Amino acid sequence: MPTLYDFELSGSCYKVRLLLNILGVDYSKHGVDFVNKEHKNAEYVKLNPFGEIPIYEEGDLRLRDAQAILIYVAGKYDPARTWWPTDPAAQARIAQWLSTGGNEIMSAAGARLVKILNYDLNLPALQARANATFKILDAHLANRQWVELGHPTIGDIACFPYTALAGEGEISLEPYPNIRAWIGRMKQLPRFITMPGI
Ligand SMILES: N[C@@H](CCC(=O)N[C@@H](CS)C(=O)NCC(=O)O)C(=O)O
Structure with a gap:
């Protein structure tokens, strides 16, 4: 199941949550303590050197950047390809x-x-x-x-x-x-x- 590194008040994380929900994708949330700058600590920066949320993980795939994640999720989970057409x-x-x-x-x-x-x-x-x-x-x-x-x-x-x-x-x-x-x-x-x- 995909994991989203998420903070409730982040609009960038919300972009991803919104598409996942629209497409009915099951996923788990890994909460990031954004207020206390967890996204800048050494462990987190190993996952995303830019020190930003969101991060999306699925199997061996780890993606940073909400837009990249939207492309992946729409390409993979929208069989009709209306959200990210192939043309x-x-x-x-x-x-x-x-x-x-x-x-x-x-x-x-x-x-x-x-x-x-x-x-x-x-x-x-x-x-x-x-x-x-x-x-x-x-x-x-x-x-x-x-x-x-x-x-x-x-x-x-x-x-x-x-x-x-x-x-x-x-x-x-x-x-x-x-x-x-x-x-x-x-x-x-x-x-x-x-x-x-x-
Ligand atoms: N290019 C990234 C940028 C995301 C972004 O700016 N996230 C903010 C939170 S919404 C962040 O992590 N900022 C780091 C900070 O403020 O220290 C994306 O679009 O996903």
């Missing part, structure tokens, strides 16, 4: 949003860490970068229901948590009606699960 152009379209979810949108995650765990980061810069990203995402969603392909994919899952949690970093989604509508659609997905703050 190269479809994969590349989705990968654009996997990258956005793991990069630009992480500015909102950083802002949230400042507000909820007192991280010493540049809050206004993070909020500004997140807002610039949300402006682009909102425009992209103006004539679409999902980030690509007209149906939900792992691109949506990668972008969802830290967008939906933006308020915890004091980033308002009020200016972004298309994002708010997309969040509403995400919450209606069959087998959707939530996390604190969403």
Whole structure:
């Protein structure tokens, strides 16, 4: 059975929990004491030299990075291949949003860490970068229901948590009606699960 190194309040771990639940995959959780920086201790860094959560283990496979994990889980556990289709152009379209979810949108995650765990980061810069990203995402969603392909994919899952949690970093989604509508659609997905703050 797969194991997810997990922290309940992590949006990056939640991305993986959400897809595993949607696809009905049985897995066990290995709790990481993120608040007390267990992810930086020597034992943990042997598993992920970047000192970050999540980590996903299945048999001999160990993966770090939520986006990589989404690709693996969707490729392996979604026989219909709707969440991560096999067509190269479809994969590349989705990968654009996997990258956005793991990069630009992480500015909102950083802002949230400042507000909820007192991280010493540049809050206004993070909020500004997140807002610039949300402006682009909102425009992209103006004539679409999902980030690509007209149906939900792992691109949506990668972008969802830290967008939906933006308020915890004091980033308002009020200016972004298309994002708010997309969040509403995400919450209606069959087998959707939530996390604190969403
Ligand atoms: N590229 C990684 C980044 C994940 C990430 O930033 N995780 C945060 C928690 S949500 C973390 O472990 N940060 C390390 C720290 O704050 O010390 C991914 O997308 O999975």
